[in-house]
Amino acid sequence: MSQNDNLLDLVNAIYRWRKPIIISCVLAAIISVIAALMLPNFYTSKTIFYAASPDLAKPIPIGADNTKREIYGTDTDLDRLFSIANSEELSDYLIDEFDLYDRYEIDPDGEQAGYAVRLLVAKAYKTEKNKFDALELSFEDKDPEVAAKIAKAAREKINEIAQRMIKESQFNLMSNSEKVIAEKDTYQQSLIEKITKLKDEYKIYNSASKGEILSEQLTSTSASYANLKAKLSVYKNSPTLRDSIPMLAAKVEGMKIQLSQLNKEATSYANGSGEIEKLGLEMKEVAEQLALDKERYKQLKSAYNSPFTALHLVQEAKIPHIKSRPIRSLIVIGTTGVTFILSVIWVLFMNQYKEVNWKSVFSDEPRS
Numbered sequence: 001m002s003q004n005d006n007l008l009d010l011v012n013a014i015y016r017w018r019k020p021i022i023i024s025c026v027l028a029a030i031i032s033v034i035a036a037l038m039l040p041n042f043y044t045s046k047t048i049f050y051a052a053s054p055d056l057a058k059p060i061p062i063g064a065d066n067t068k069r070e071i072y073g074t075d076t077d078l079d080r081l082f083s084i085a086n087s088e089e090l091s092d093y094l095i096d097e098f099d100l101y102d103r104y105e106i107d108p109d110g111e112q113a114g115y116a117v118r119l120l121v122a123k124a125y126k127t128e129k130n131k132f133d134a135l136e137l138s139f140e141d142k143d144p145e146v147a148a149k150i151a152k153a154a155r156e157k158i159n160e161i162a163q164r165m166i167k168e169s170q171f172n173l174m175s176n177s178e179k180v181i182a183e184k185d186t187y188q189q190s191l192i193e194k195i196t197k198l199k200d201e202y203k204i205y206n207s208a209s210k211g212e213i214l215s216e217q218l219t220s221t222s223a224s225y226a227n228l229k230a231k232l233s234v235y236k237n238s239p240t241l242r243d244s245i246p247m248l249a250a251k252v253e254g255m256k257i258q259l260s261q262l263n264k265e266a267t268s269y270a271n272g273s274g275e276i277e278k279l280g281l282e283m284k285e286v287a288e289q290l291a292l293d294k295e296r297y298k299q300l301k302s303a304y305n306s307p308f309t310a311l312h313l314v315q316e317a318k319i320p321h322i323k324s325r326p327i328r329s330l331i332v333i334g335t336t337g338v339t340f341i342l343s344v345i346w347v348l349f350m351n352q353y354k355e356v357n358w359k360s361v362f363s364d365e366p367r368s
Helices: 003-016 018-038 075-085 088-097 113-124 144-202 207-236 239-305 328-352
Strands: 043-051 125-129 135-141 311-315
Touching (some): 003 018, 003 328, 018 328, 043 075, 043 144, 075 135, 075 144, 088 113, 113 125, 135 144, 144 239, 144 311
Antiparallel strands (some): 043 135, 043 311, 125 135
16 A cells, blocks of 8 residues: 555545544533633733942042942842842742732641742742843732732832842941041040150150251350350450459350250250151141041941932833733633644544454453
């Protein structure tokens, strides 16, 4: 028998069984229509948003008011939102906030209750990145209003968690800044105490003016002392002026004592002024750095207390008016098509093995 004959036999077998095939398909269509009509409608609400740049939560650097600040986040920021969106914290929040145990008719005290409710939430809750690199979050529910509420709440919770993560980082920076400021305050106070002690010890209360005054006094006193000594020498060599020698000698001695005292003060000033000036310069640097640190701390605190967003909303979660599933026409067409294919396969099978002794096939004895 040729291949064409075999094919015609198959077509003939299908034709002879056309009525049972048609009846099977009609019954399948009727049953699938009834089953599809009994299925509840599900509605999907979607919200779309972009990740915001963490720069929005940072204080503007001192002296850099014109520094460029990014508005939209990078892929890393979007991945962080994805991680938050698919975290257990978020799913637990939705389960508790909307009492999903009761909504999905799951006994919360059951052994597998947590697993079962999370499985249903994962089926209804979807997150994906669209072709425009935005995050799409959707939630499916029988009630369109509930679907919109849960989708919106999920997005707001993502924003809250992302903000909290940044706030925690800001708080740590503030704490470290407070410690640094306290340490520098203590060090500055110790420098002040050292400088005060040195000034009291060396009697230097204004190092700049003190040096100038001592220099002028030493120059003037030295000149006066030299002048008086020369005058005294002249008086000693002049008999007519001998009566004035004791007074002039007393003045020379007084000037000598004064010059000696000035020399001591100059030596003391020289010994202490260098250390005082060194400590003064160090204290100036510490004071400038401390002022800068305090200004940064104010900015950190201001940023910490200021509201910011971790995402940019593109589309709000609205109440859907068109169901997302089931697509009843596809269910009916699919069921009818599968029934037809199975019926044809059964007819072909029966036609191929119509002469087989089925009792011998399902017997304990081997077929001959």
